[in-house]
Amino acid sequence: MxxxxxxxxxxxxxxxxxxxxxxxxxxxxxxxxxxxxxxxxxxxxxxxxxxxxxxxxxxxxxxxxxxxxxxxxxxxxxxxxxxxxxxxxxxxxxxxxxxxxxxxxxxxxxxxxxxxxxxxxxxxxxxxxxxxxxxxxxxxxxxxxxxxxxxxxxxxxxxxxxxxxxxxxxxxxxxxxxxxxxxxxxxxxTGWLAGLGDPVVAVALREMHQRPAHPWTVAELARAASVSRSTLAARFRTVVGRAPLEYLTDWRVELAADRLRRTDDTLARIAQLVGYGSESALSVAFKRTTGHTPRAYRRHRP
The missing domain is CATH 2.60.120.280 (Regulatory protein AraC)
Structure with a gap:
């Protein structure tokens, strides 16, 4: 994507x-x-x-x-x-x-x-x-x-x-x-938008957006971008301001929040769709990123 x-x-x-x-x-x-x-x-x-x-x-x-x-x-x-x-x-x-x-x-x-x-x-x-x-x-x-x-x-x-x-x-x-x-x-x-203008970082961003639920590693993203693991990690952090897997976590949480706002999917289903093996794993990442549990966020969704 x-x-x-x-x-x-x-x-x-x-x-x-x-x-x-x-x-x-x-x-x-x-x-x-x-x-x-x-x-x-x-x-x-x-x-x-x-x-x-x-x-x-x-x-x-x-x-x-x-x-x-x-x-x-x-x-x-x-x-x-x-x-x-x-x-x-x-x-x-x-x-x-x-x-x-x-x-x-x-x-x-x-x-x-x-x-x-x-x-x-x-x-x-x-x-x-x-x-x-x-x-x-x-x-x-x-x-x-x-x-x-x-x-x-x-x-x-x-x-x-x-x-x-x-x-x-x-x-x-x-x-x-x-x-x-x-x-x-x-x-x-700045941020991910700046990454779209970087030929190496842009490849990693596209891969993560194309398959957000995939269990990505930095090494796998580096292979897709045809650079070393250390080169991708350093370049991604310099351009985007976050490590690749930190960005992936934040993007998965955004996708989960969108489904919480727009659908009545179960938390287990949402967790599966965005790349978490369990409802509890999604809840931990969601609260760490947004400050709210998924259930609380859904109760007060816009």
């Missing part, structure tokens, strides 16, 4: 596209910290993005996309001297799905948000930098803009199952952004 696919499936990613924004002249719009993670695409013109907690503003030009992975306020502006206006009233006053600010029409952007299940922060978002930037010249940008065009058309024309199509296309956009980031800026990524 593909680890990125596995994690996105587990965290239940959904997305939607919100109103467009048009602007001109000297302008600045201040946005509150988003719920979920925010994305935007510049369709026309240029502007700057300043995110709370980031040292420098990011210049954006036509074709650029960005993803905000933290709950931080941010400002889009054309002129550093412009006094920011709050985004809320601007978007409440939108007409025809377009919010307008400033004087003129030389800038346009469209955006939305991705929402995830409860484990997304730990499993995915903490591994990413606060801002993921995809330049318009990147190979993935063309697919992103195609997807945005399709979502916009689906929602404007209210076709059958438009909401479902829009959600799937939004997920395509998220995957494209993550692909670009891993290929172009992996140094700002």
């Amino acid at each position: 593909d680890p990125l696919y596995d994690v996105l499936s587990l965290v239940g990613a959904t997305g939607h596209v919100s109103a467009s924004m048009a602007a001109g002249g000297s302008w600045a719009v201040e946005f509150e910290a988003p719920v979920g993670i925010k994305f935007n695409a510049v369709r026309r013109g240029r502007c700057w993005l300043r995110v709370d907690g980031c040292a420098e503003a990011l210049p954006l030009v036509e074709g650029d996309c960005y993803l905000l992975t933290r709950a931080r306020s941010y400002t889009l502006f054309s002129d550093p001297a412009a006094v920011p206006v709050p985004a809320g009233p601007v978007f409440l006053a939108a007409t025809g799905g377009v919010a307008r600010v400033g004087a003129g029409d030389d800038f346009a952007a469209i955006g939305g948000a991705f929402h995830f299940g409860e484990r997304a922060r730990t499993l995915l978002l903490d591994a990413l930098p606060p801002v993921v930037h995809v330049p318009g010249a990147a190979a993935e940008a063309a697919t992103l803009h195609w997807a945005i065009d399709q979502v916009d058309a689906e929602l404007r024309q209210q076709r059958l199952a438009a909401g479902l199509v829009a959600e799937h296309l939004a997920l395509v956009m998220l995957i494209q952004m993550l692909r670009h980031h891993l290929a172009a800026d992996a140094r700002t990524t």
